[in-house]
Amino acid sequence: xxxxxxxxxxxxxxxxxxxxxxxxxxxxxxxxxxxxxxxxxxxxxxxxxxxxxxxxxxxxxxxxxxxxxxxxxxxxxxxxxxxxxxxxxxxxxxxxxxxxxxxxxxxxxxxxxxxxxxxxxxxxxxxxxxxxxxxxxxxxxxxxxxxxxxxxxxxxxxxxxxxxxxxxxxxxxxxxxxxxxxxxxxxxxxxxxx
Numbered sequence: 001x002x003x004x005x006x007x008x009x010x011x012x013x014x015x016x017x018x019x020x021x022x023x024x025x026x027x028x029x030x031x032x033x034x035x036x037x038x039x040x041x042x043x044x045x046x047x048x049x050x051x052x053x054x055x056x057x058x059x060x061x062x063x064x065x066x067x068x069x070x071x072x073x074x075x076x077x078x079x080x081x082x083x084x085x086x087x088x089x090x091x092x093x094x095x096x097x098x099x100x101x102x103x104x105x106x107x108x109x110x111x112x113x114x115x116x117x118x119x120x121x122x123x124x125x126x127x128x129x130x131x132x133x134x135x136x137x138x139x140x141x142x143x144x145x146x147x148x149x150x151x152x153x154x155x156x157x158x159x160x161x162x163x164x165x166x167x168x169x170x171x172x173x174x175x176x177x178x179x180x181x182x183x184x185x186x187x188x189x190x191x192x193x194x
Contacts, residue, residue: 003004003089005014012160018183025126031065031066031127032066032125032127032130032131032135032138032139033065033067033069033116033118033126033130033135033138033139034065034066034067034068034069034138034139035065035067035069035138035170036067037065037136037137037138037139038065038069039076039080039109039110039112039113039139040109041110042079042080042110042111043110043111046080046111046189047189047190048080048081048163048164048188048189048190049189050108050163051163051164051165051167052167054169055163055168055169056167056168057166057167057168058073058077058100058150058160058162058166058167058168059072059105059147059150059168060072060073060074060166061073061140061146061147061150063117063140063141063142063147064140064141065138065139065140065141066118066123066126066130066139066141071138071140074166076113076115077113077163077164077165077166078164078165078166079164079171079183080110080111080112080113080159080164081111081112081161081162081163081164081188081189082112082113082114082115082162083105083112083113083114083115083159083160083161083162083181083185083187084115084116084117084151084159084160084161084162085101085114085115085116085117085157085158085159085175086117086119086148086151086153086156086157086158086159086160087116087117087120087129087156087157088118088119088120088156089118089125089126089128089129090121090122090125091155091156091157093156093157093174093175094124094156094175095129097157097175097177098129098133098135099133099134100177100178101114101178101181102133102134102135102136102137103178104178104181104182104185105136105137106136108185108189111189112185112188112189113137113138114137115137115138115140116130116135116137116138116139116140116141116151117139117140117142117147117153118139118140118141118142119142119143119145119147119148119153119156120145120148120156121141121143126139128142130131130175151171151173152173152191153173154173156175157174157175157191158171158172158174158180159171159172159176160172160174161176161181161184161185163186163188169184169188170184176194
């Protein structure tokens with residue numbers, strides 16, 4: 001009887017010792033452009049040049065960030081200036097200027113908020129674009145191009161500058177280069193804040 005049990009015990013020991021635990025699945029990366037990209041608190045010493053009294057109000061909009069978080073633009077520009085960047089993942093002009101825009105967004109972090117508005121695009125392609133170009137600011141998905149139409153954007157890229165309080169300062173159809181945008185932001189954010 002012992003002899004009959006020996007092969008069974010040996011087989012059980014071998015099978016038990018040979019099994020390897022299944023690897024833990026790697027967690028999916030958090031969507032780029034989601035709530036984690038929203039700005040921190042407004043710096044206490046933020047000093048801004050006031051917007052001209054003749055500037056029209058920027059069209060307020062709501063939407064969802066790439067991770068589904070509800071977003072209201074007016075909540076951001078109530079406290080600080082906002083740069084809206086209208087883009088699509090398939091836009092080669094957008095891609096060629098994105099690294100400079102992302103760097104500018106990092107340098108003005110919390111003082112001026114950059115917000116991407118992705119239109120005429122698919123959510124997974126937007127994610128690929130955001131990761132490939134290291135976009136670290138919040139991005140609103142504008143599937144129906146409702147936000148685009150409210151800002152008269154026909155095709156990407158376009159950049160819009162909104163002052164604290166929601167005054168529409170300037171828009172650039174076709175986008176603009178980072179040095180020009182930096183110069184405009186330096187005019188808005190007083191020099192001692194740089």
